[in-house]
Amino acid sequence: MSGIDLIPEVRKLTPTSKIIILTVHDDNENVFNAICAGASGYLLKDLSSEKIVASIIEVMNGGASMNSHIAKKVLSMFRDQNVKSNGYSLSGREKEILSLLVDGLSKKQIAEKIFLSHHTVDSHLRNIYAKLEVHSRSSAISKAIREKLL
Amino acid sequence: MNNPVDVIIVEDNELLRDSLKEAINKSSSIKCKNTFSSGESALDFISSEDLVPEISFLILVFPE
Numbered sequence: 001m002s003g004i005d006l007i008p009e010v011r012k013l014t015p016t017s018k019i020i021i022l023t024v025h026d027d028n029e030n031v032f033n034a035i036c037a038g039a040s041g042y043l044l045k046d047l048s049s050e051k052i053v054a055s056i057i058e059v060m061n062g063g064a065s066m067n068s069h070i071a072k073k074v075l076s077m078f079r080d081q082n083v084k085s086n087g088y089s090l091s092g093r094e095k096e097i098l099s100l101l102v103d104g105l106s107k108k109q110i111a112e113k114i115f116l117s118h119h120t121v122d123s124h125l126r127n128i129y130a131k132l133e134v135h136s137r138s139s140a141i142s143k144a145i146r147e148k149l150l
Numbered sequence: 151m152n153n154p155v156d157v158i159i160v161e162d163n164e165l166l167r168d169s170l171k172e173a174i175n176k177s178s179s180i181k182c183k184n185t186f187s188s189g190e191s192a193l194d195f196i197s198s199e200d201l202v203p204e205i206s207f208l209i210l211v212f213p214e
Contacts, residue, residue, distance in 0.1 A: 003211035010196060013196045017209050020211070022211070022212045049169055049172075052210075053173050053180070059208065060179070
């Protein structure tokens with residue numbers, strides 16, 4: 001039984017307990033799963049015993065304890081999650097153009113279809129690439145499909 | 151003075167388990183109530199304990 005598997009079992013038996021995970025794993029999936037399962041702290045094993053004790057006391061006093069490295073990761077995960085849920089803040093027109101890109105239309109065809117100049121479509125595409133943090137048409141299409149942005 | 155908060159350690163590495171227990175027991179606010187090498191044995195212990203709900207029972211979970 002892994003530490004993360006143990007969390008819900010312990011919480012069933014003693015719901016008021018605080019649980020701290022101490023591990024060598026710092027990948028997003030483990031951090032996310034532990035926090036979702038109800039861990040109050042997530043520490044990496046490179047901490048000294050004294051720092052671990054200080055972290056236990058912090059959790060005992062109602063805090064949430066994690067290495068700064070893990071805290072950064074959690075913030076980044078929430079930021080990414082927020083960006084995804086906002087669809088990268090694409091405007092209605094940008095979503096429309098991205099959708100046409102996914103359908104396989106060229107810039108010229110997109111311009112003709114939505115009655116815009118080639119130059120304006122180019123400008124929208126540059127904005128779409130910047131918001132999606134990609135540098136090519138194929139990457140934009142791939143991201144749109146993979147992350148179900150449309 | 152408040153009673154120290156009980157802590158359980160679940161860690162498969164004996165050396166780490168013991169060094170952590172020692173560090174915890176140096177603190178006046180927390181006390182290592184028990185240590186276990188597996189999650190299963192920790193669950194057996196928790197199930198058998200008559201826990202007072204007001205007491206924070208802080209558990210460290212380490213096994214990989």
